[in-house]
Amino acid sequence: MKTTIDLPETLLHRAxxxxxxxxxxxxxxxxxxxxxxxxxxxxxxETERKARTANLLKALSGIKITEPVGTFxxxxxxxxxxxxWE
Numbered sequence: 001m002k003t004t005i006d007l008p009e010t011l012l013h014r015a016x017x018x019x020x021x022x023x024x025x026x027x028x029x030x031x032x033x034x035x036x037x038x039x040x041x042x043x044x045x046e047t048e049r050k051a052r053t054a055n056l057l058k059a060l061s062g063i064k065i066t067e068p069v070g071t072f073x074x075x076x077x078x079x080x081x082x083x084x085w086e
Contacts, residue, residue: 005030 007015019029 015029016026019026022029
């Protein structure tokens, strides 16, 4: 079945080059791409974000938080930073 698809010029150019390099047609490259896209589940971005957040929280839960070393005066903090700059 014939259809018309409006593609960005740069994408079409790259697709033609890829098809030529693979010694196939642009049509076959598009068919393969569509078949691939339909056979692979595309995850929901919100679900992916929640999974990454859960993994991060799980990783961070093993980190032990220590008590502060002590209090510093403003001058002490400045002196410590000054040493790093020199």
